Amino acid sequence: MKQNHIPRTRVKICGLTRVSDIAAVVAAGADAVGFVFHPASPRAVTPEQAAGLCRALPPFVTAVGLFVDASAETIDATLEQAPLDLIQFHGNESPEFCSGFGRRWIKALRMRPGIDLAAERERFAGADGLLLDAYEPGRAGGTGQCFDWARIPPDIAPEILLAGGLTPENVAEAIERVRPYGVDVSGGVEAARGLKDPELIFAFMQGVRDGDQRRHQPG
Numbered sequence: 001m002k003q004n005h006i007p008r009t010r011v012k013i014c015g016l017t018r019v020s021d022i023a024a025v026v027a028a029g030a031d032a033v034g035f036v037f038h039p040a041s042p043r044a045v046t047p048e049q050a051a052g053l054c055r056a057l058p059p060f061v062t063a064v065g066l067f068v069d070a071s072a073e074t075i076d077a078t079l080e081q082a083p084l085d086l087i088q089f090h091g092n093e094s095p096e097f098c099s100g101f102g103r104r105w106i107k108a109l110r111m112r113p114g115i116d117l118a119a120e121r122e123r124f125a126g127a128d129g130l131l132l133d134a135y136e137p138g139r140a141g142g143t144g145q146c147f148d149w150a151r152i153p154p155d156i157a158p159e160i161l162l163a164g165g166l167t168p169e170n171v172a173e174a175i176e177r178v179r180p181y182g183v184d185v186s187g188g189v190e191a192a193r194g195l196k197d198p199e200l201i202f203a204f205m206q207g208v209r210d211g212d213q214r215r216h217q218p219g
């Protein structure tokens with residue numbers, strides 16, 4: 001995914017579990033919603049639940065399904081029930097596995113010590129996007145932790161979705177410093193694990209707009 005000019009930072013809000021979450025995210029103006037199909041997550045939904053949530057989505061808002069090392073059978077069965085536009089692979093899936101579902105897909109890379117982002121970008125050249133998340137041993141993601149944004153090479157930044165510990169308070173600074181294609185948030189807009197908070201969602205979107213103003217300010 002090559003992005004030379006980025007008019008505004010795209011936003012995905014992940015881990016929605018209720019129709020009221022969808023309403024809040026759509027009203028706030030996010031571009032994409034994420035449904036977590038990782039049973040260990042407090043935000044996990046079933047394919048049936050996700051299908052119902054997708055029905056509440058208006059046109060032009062992308063539905064993303066998040067999987068962590070799920071089997072091909074599980075993913076196929078989920079795709080049959082829920083009309084997902086895009087798959088987010090958040091585990092140790094290979095590029096060959098990721099491209100086997102006839103859907104657009106993004107690959108999450110957890111920023112473990114020593115990760116070679118240039119090599120990973122090459123390896124996942126077939127992805128529609130790369131998402132960078134914090135690394136915490138023993139946890140698949142959605143940790144609410146930031147990683148050191150200075151580790152992102154500037155030439156890769158315009159292609160990536162930045163994730164990991166973003167909040168209404170830090171997202172403007174993240175956008176100004178990293179200049180990513182998009183941002184992805186889960187825990188930072190929750191009132192409690194798995195329960196999104198409309199006010200935090202609105203505040204997050206305001207933070208994104210502030211960050212966009214700052215990133216486009218000359219000099």
Ligand SMILES: O=C(O)c1ccccc1N[C@@H]1O[C@H](COP(=O)(O)O)[C@@H](O)[C@H]1O
Nearest residue numbers: 014041140141142144163164165186187
């Ligand atoms: O949200 C989850 O529960 C989750 C579980 C397993 C893998 C990824 C998960 N979420 C993704 O994690 C990042 C960062 O989340 P946070 O903002 O730090 O809470 C984001 O990409 C979510 O899509």
